[in-house]
Amino acid sequence: MILLAQTLLTLSQMMAACATRTAALGIGPAVVEPLYLLFCMSLSKTCFHFSPIRTSLAPMKTPTLNSTFMDLALEQARAAEMRGEVPIGCVVVKDGSVLSSAGNRTLELNDPTAHAEVLAIREAGKKLSSQRLEGCDLYVTLEPCPMCAAAISFARIRRLYYGAGDAKGGGVDHGVRFYSSPTCHHTPDVYSGLAETDSATMLKAFFQGKRD
Ligand SMILES: [Zn+2]
Numbered sequence: 001m002i003l004l005a006q007t008l009l010t011l012s013q014m015m016a017a018c019a020t021r022t023a024a025l026g027i028g029p030a031v032v033e034p035l036y037l038l039f040c041m042s043l044s045k046t047c048f049h050f051s052p053i054r055t056s057l058a059p060m061k062t063p064t065l066n067s068t069f070m071d072l073a074l075e076q077a078r079a080a081e082m083r084g085e086v087p088i089g090c091v092v093v094k095d096g097s098v099l100s101s102a103g104n105r106t107l108e109l110n111d112p113t114a115h116a117e118v119l120a121i122r123e124a125g126k127k128l129s130s131q132r133l134e135g136c137d138l139y140v141t142l143e144p145c146p147m148c149a150a151a152i153s154f155a156r157i158r159r160l161y162y163g164a165g166d167a168k169g170g171g172v173d174h175g176v177r178f179y180s181s182p183t184c185h186h187t188p189d190v191y192s193g194l195a196e197t198d199s200a201t202m203l204k205a206f207f208q209g210k211r212d
Pocket of ligand 1: 116117144147
């Protein structure tokens, strides 16, 4: 165990140094992260909870490569809260740059489908002039609901990163588990647990405020 812990510590230090150097070279997380995952897999199946479909970054506490994008999603969630909406935010990223961002606007637009993910996907599609967001990654503060999970699949999103799990309304790791459905024709790689505490705390405070 000590050896494993030392290996993980060394790996984390290497990744921190690597991230700094690759950032200086203009190489973004889209390049570094897959190499990191492959490296982890080659080391040991136990060092990183990885599957081709679903990966949790939480145990390693090394989501720093993606925290900037999740931070932006959290900003969208806070902005949504300021508008009186459920605080959920989303960012779509392509080639290391933000393509679109949105927070929930169901109340403002009188539209039950105006979830952060749907709005961000629509905006990204307009920018790319395409209904398919090939090579795009989506960051959202809460586990997508079944509707958004399906929209993410239809949009051919490459990777889905979400913050807090949603046992009551989620459609990825809870409920219908859309990506495990035989009717699902595109499954993004799923990463959970980024900024999980921040997202969950914000939502909890929001709903607590509604009850008070
Ligand atoms: Zn949704």
